[in-house]
Amino acid sequence: MTTLTAPALELRRAGLDYPDGAGTLTAVDDVSLTLQRGEFTGLTGPSGSGKSSLLALASTLQAPTRGAVVVDGVETGGLSSSELLRVRREKIGIIFQQPQLIASLTAQEQLLITESIRGGARKAARAKADELLDLVGLGDHLHRKPGELSGGQRQRVNIARALMGDPVLLLVDEPTSALDAERSLAVVALLEKVTREFSTGTLMVTHETETLGGADRILTMIDGRLAH
Numbered sequence: 001m002t003t004l005t006a007p008a009l010e011l012r013r014a015g016l017d018y019p020d021g022a023g024t025l026t027a028v029d030d031v032s033l034t035l036q037r038g039e040f041t042g043l044t045g046p047s048g049s050g051k052s053s054l055l056a057l058a059s060t061l062q063a064p065t066r067g068a069v070v071v072d073g074v075e076t077g078g079l080s081s082s083e084l085l086r087v088r089r090e091k092i093g094i095i096f097q098q099p100q101l102i103a104s105l106t107a108q109e110q111l112l113i114t115e116s117i118r119g120g121a122r123k124a125a126r127a128k129a130d131e132l133l134d135l136v137g138l139g140d141h142l143h144r145k146p147g148e149l150s151g152g153q154r155q156r157v158n159i160a161r162a163l164m165g166d167p168v169l170l171l172v173d174e175p176t177s178a179l180d181a182e183r184s185l186a187v188v189a190l191l192e193k194v195t196r197e198f199s200t201g202t203l204m205v206t207h208e209t210e211t212l213g214g215a216d217r218i219l220t221m222i223d224g225r226l227a228h
């Protein structure tokens, strides 16, 4: 059941094991976490502590070995793969470290390619793409291809693209690790702004804790567990 007040994300003792030789490796050790809409949460911790695995669970790209993953009030456990795809399209925006942009497409086209897969009305989709690119500061660069944009600008295209589906939940994995300090701060400030403006529940993994000054909460992951 979906209600207006449903949290963007609830992990209920969610665990993820990977096969490891004869045994298993516990990447996420029964983590419980609630992320409200409009809330910007930073997630930090040593390499290999399970941060990306936690995002894989939250994104529904990886099913939990134990426990439950609830996105915007929808318990994802019993869903078919096409239902999961729909949850991802309608509720989740995913932003990874390296923007996976297509070299031959302009900034505007990067946003529209997803929309055409969804069969959205072309004209409305283009207006929305332009509005989002303007919001992320690329209003003058709509027709530039990735090779004609800086690293920070490419990451902004990536952010705008993740917003095309009006996500409730925004999952961000080390978005600034390829950027210099100044551009890192600007990209994180943009993610904060987006969180407030669109009321997304935003979970951002980063090693760069100095960028998290505006976060509502900073969680640390160690050995698959959250230390609050």
Ligand code: ADP
Binding pocket: 018, 019, 025, 026, 027, 045, 046, 047, 048, 049, 050, 051, 052, 053, 054
């Ligand atoms: P982090 O993002 O904090 O660096 P990860 O979630 O990538 O950590 O990894 C957590 C643990 O799970 C590590 O021990 C890693 O080696 C292991 N792991 C991650 N992905 C896989 C996978 N696809 N198959 C097997 N083990 C994995």
Ligand code: MG
Binding pocket: 051, 052, 053
């Ligand atoms: Mg990682």
